[in-house]
Amino acid sequence: MNNDYKNPACAQSQSENKNKIVKFLLDNWFFFLLGIVLTLYTFTMLFIFAYGAMNSFKSSLEYGWNKSAFPTEGWHFENYVTALSSIYVKVRAGGGFEYQGVIRMYINTILYAVGCAFFSTLVPCITAYLTGRFKYKFSGIIVGIVIITMSLPIVGSTPSSLQLARMLGLYDSIWGLWIMSAHFQMGIHYLVFHDAFSGFPAAYKEAAEIDGANNLQIMIRIMIPLVKNIFATVFLLRLIGYWNEYQTPLLYMPNSPTIAYGLYYFTFVNTDNKTFSVPMQLTGAFIVSIPIFIVFCIFQNRIMTNLSIGGVKG
Amino acid sequence: MEKQKPLRSLNRKQKDLLFYVLLMAYPVIQFCIFYVVVNFNSILLAFKDYNYGTTGFESAGYQWVGFKQFAKIFTELKANPALSASIGNSLIVYAVTTISMSTLTVWFAFYIFKNKFASKFFRIILFLPQVISPLVMAVMFTSVAENVLPELLGKSGWKIPPLLSDVNTRFGTALFYSIWASFGTSILLYNGNMASIDPEVIEAATIDGADGFKEFLYIIFPLVYPTFSTFFVVHIAGIFTNQMSLHTLYGEMASPKIQTFGYYLFVRVAQGNLKEYPFLSAMGLMMTFIAVPLTLFVRWGMKKIGPSVD
Numbered sequence: 001m002n003n004d005y006k007n008p009a010c011a012q013s014q015s016e017n018k019n020k021i022v023k024f025l026l027d028n029w030f031f032f033l034l035g036i037v038l039t040l041y042t043f044t045m046l047f048i049f050a051y052g053a054m055n056s057f058k059s060s061l062e063y064g065w066n067k068s069a070f071p072t073e074g075w076h077f078e079n080y081v082t083a084l085s086s087i088y089v090k091v092r093a094g095g096g097f098e099y100q101g102v103i104r105m106y107i108n109t110i111l112y113a114v115g116c117a118f119f120s121t122l123v124p125c126i127t128a129y130l131t132g133r134f135k136y137k138f139s140g141i142i143v144g145i146v147i148i149t150m151s152l153p154i155v156g157s158t159p160s161s162l163q164l165a166r167m168l169g170l171y172d173s174i175w176g177l178w179i180m181s182a183h184f185q186m187g188i189h190y191l192v193f194h195d196a197f198s199g200f201p202a203a204y205k206e207a208a209e210i211d212g213a214n215n216l217q218i219m220i221r222i223m224i225p226l227v228k229n230i231f232a233t234v235f236l237l238r239l240i241g242y243w244n245e246y247q248t249p250l251l252y253m254p255n256s257p258t259i260a261y262g263l264y265y266f267t268f269v270n271t272d273n274k275t276f277s278v279p280m281q282l283t284g285a286f287i288v289s290i291p292i293f294i295v296f297c298i299f300q301n302r303i304m305t306n307l308s309i310g311g312v313k314g
Numbered sequence: 315m316e317k318q319k320p321l322r323s324l325n326r327k328q329k330d331l332l333f334y335v336l337l338m339a340y341p342v343i344q345f346c347i348f349y350v351v352v353n354f355n356s357i358l359l360a361f362k363d364y365n366y367g368t369t370g371f372e373s374a375g376y377q378w379v380g381f382k383q384f385a386k387i388f389t390e391l392k393a394n395p396a397l398s399a400s401i402g403n404s405l406i407v408y409a410v411t412t413i414s415m416s417t418l419t420v421w422f423a424f425y426i427f428k429n430k431f432a433s434k435f436f437r438i439i440l441f442l443p444q445v446i447s448p449l450v451m452a453v454m455f456t457s458v459a460e461n462v463l464p465e466l467l468g469k470s471g472w473k474i475p476p477l478l479s480d481v482n483t484r485f486g487t488a489l490f491y492s493i494w495a496s497f498g499t500s501i502l503l504y505n506g507n508m509a510s511i512d513p514e515v516i517e518a519a520t521i522d523g524a525d526g527f528k529e530f531l532y533i534i535f536p537l538v539y540p541t542f543s544t545f546f547v548v549h550i551a552g553i554f555t556n557q558m559s560l561h562t563l564y565g566e567m568a569s570p571k572i573q574t575f576g577y578y579l580f581v582r583v584a585q586g587n588l589k590e591y592p593f594l595s596a597m598g599l600m601m602t603f604i605a606v607p608l609t610l611f612v613r614w615g616m617k618k619i620g621p622s623v624d
Contacts, residue, residue: 030526034425037418038436044494045439051462052454067461068469127341134334142338149349150544151613153551153605155575156598158583159591160356161348168347184341185349188503188548215333237444237499244447247561251584263449268565278457285450296445304437304502 052282056080060277076279083283089257089265100257102287109243109258111174117238119182120189125231127184128193129223133205142184143194149185158251165252172253180252181242189234196227233305236295240303243292263288360384360596364589376592383596396570400578401601407489407558407574412549414493415500420542422497423504424530437501444498451495452562459487478563485572492559500545507538536621543616550609552576554601575601 025032055063057075066072088099100108131139161180162171170176184190200223208218224231246260257265266284270276296303324332360383362376391398422440426433443451459477467474477487511534519533535542557577560568566581579598582590 027525030530031425031428031430034421035431038422038425038432038440041494042436042439045442048451048454048458051458055457055462063461067457068466123341123344126337130334130338134330136334138338142341145345151547151551151609153553153555153602153609154353154356154598155554155601155605156579156594157353157356158579159594159598160359161352162583163359163591164347164352164355179344180348182340183344183348185345188499188544191544192503215330240445244445244449246447246449247580247584260447260449263447263453264565267449267453268567278461281453282457285447285453289446289450292447293445300438304441 055279056282056286058279060279063279079283083280083287087262087266087284089262091255105257105259105262108256112258113239113242115178116181116242117235119178120238121235123182124184124187124190125193128190129197132194132197145185146190172255174256177252196230232302236299236303240292259288356595359592360599362592383593387597396573399571400573400575404554404575407556408553411493416546419500420504423501424534427505427508440497440501443495448562455491488558488563504538507541511537539620546616547613550612553605
């Protein structure tokens with residue numbers, strides 16, 4: 001064995017291997033570093049999820065003395081039933097008040113999130129198509145508006161926006177928020193569609209024109225289907241965003257609460273002794289997350305598609 | 315009387331223009347009302363005050379008061395520690411989040427783009443904060459930072475306070491959380507950008523002996539720089555609206571010492587007092603006057619110092 005070690009051919013081969021390893025490490029140190037950071041990030045994420053899930057099955061009493069170990073007094077699955085019946089929001093109705101529960105809040109959420117996601121995807125898509133296809137000066141102005149509104153730091157216009165929403169009768173209505181969310185300005189998604197439409201050759205449109213298609217037919221039958229994958233991705237991203245958002249419903253439609261707003265109310269406002277505890281708050285959090293997490297699992301490949309905003313310079 | 319011209323007799327250019335005007339009408343009207351009018355009204359509101367009226371509900375409304383609200387800002391800056399602290403905190407949050415987010419996001423995207431170890435899994439993990447509601451993330455994070463970690467580490471003899479309540483750790487912990495829970499869509503956008511880079515350019519760099527970092531610095535970064543600078547400028551635009559996730563972590567009960575201006579403004583708007591609107595608009599207007607030149611300067615700087623694609 002020792003003789004082998006002293007063999008010049010073997011020593012040379014070992015030295016080559018060593019050099020290869022050193023070269024590999026030198027070439028990839030940046031990736032190792034990033035890999036370590038990403039592993040740590042993943043660990044913290046999974047740690048928080050695991051502890052959140054575990055503690056959601058503890059009784060409030062047990063959580064008082066056992067916050068970091070497995071439940072010792074049994075798994076309290078009934079926490080989920082209690083939380084389901086305890087997530088509610090007190091709203092104004094008629095001349096008085098009423099309590100809206102989970103089912104009503106899920107209906108509000110579906111109407112709010114699907115509607116806002118659809119219109120806030122459709123409007124930038126059509127605007128991007130128009131500005132990309134028709135090279136009028138006005139199209140250039142629209143692109144300029146998008147760039148400027150994205151980078152113009154306007155602070156504190158919410159009171160004015162609320163005042164206007166009240167004046168136009170859009171306040172406290174789901175359809176009012178559909179209208180308010182359906183815009184092209186301040187939108188990175190406009191740039192995504194703009195980039196996509198700019199990449200299509202004019203021959204598509206010209207061929208359709210020769211076949212006698214009018215503008216609407218070209219847009220609906222030729223151009224929009226070409227971006228249907230991007231449309232679906234942007235729609236799903238928006239859907240998730242609107243589903244999870246609670247601040248806009250809190251300000252603009254306090255009497256049609258969404259499930260995310262319900263969780264806010266459950267966590268910070270509703271101080272009922274039966275549910276005002278960390279395990280119950282965690283349980284409420286999981287109840288709210290499950291539907292959108294299922295949507296993510298089903299459409300994961302579609303949502304995680306690469307998007308591009310190249311081509312538009314600010 | 316001249317007969318009305320039927321649609322069929324319009325020539326191609328006229329039809330194009332008609333189609334363009336009809337479809338562009340809604341986005342333009344929406345923009346005029348919900349951007350131009352809202353912001354213009356916000357400026358007007360800053361010069362008004364709400365009067366509850368002396369003869370009942372009908373006489374209540376907004377009245378012109380000149381610069382009264384602006385004078386009130388200076389009084390409040392002296393009297394209200396939450397407001398003065400919030401401006402300083404916003405600047406700190408901005409500097410830390412912009413630098414860390416901008417660099418980490420593009421580095422992570424590069425790692426995923428190069429398809430390194432477990433990159434698909436990391437991509438999903440990085441996207442999770444976008445899928446899970448910020449409130450849900452905050453509830454889970456709070457329980458760990460406040461209860462689980464102090465107990466776990468306490469068992470091994472390392473005593474730490476509840477991280478989100480302790481005076482010395484709450485700001486840093488909230489800042490860490492706001493960065494930790496902010497990855498997601500921007501990584502997809504960078505990956506889209508990187509995927510469109512000509513593979514021959516990357517191959518040439520590898521043949522020339524460039525390691526991973528050099529490949530990133532000299533090939534990838536210059537090519538994704540337009541996206542990078544867009545995000546960088548957009549971050550600045552949020553300098554005084556960034557809430558540092560305080561509302562999701564504390565509701566309306568965040569300590570005045572750790573509040574950001576975005577949080578301070580949101581909480582006061584959410585309280586829904588009509589009398590407050592003019593004062594809040596005046597504060598917003600003032601912060602806009604600070605943020606606009608800063609944004610324009612950074613935008614100009616980003617263009618100047620940007621790496622060359624050549």
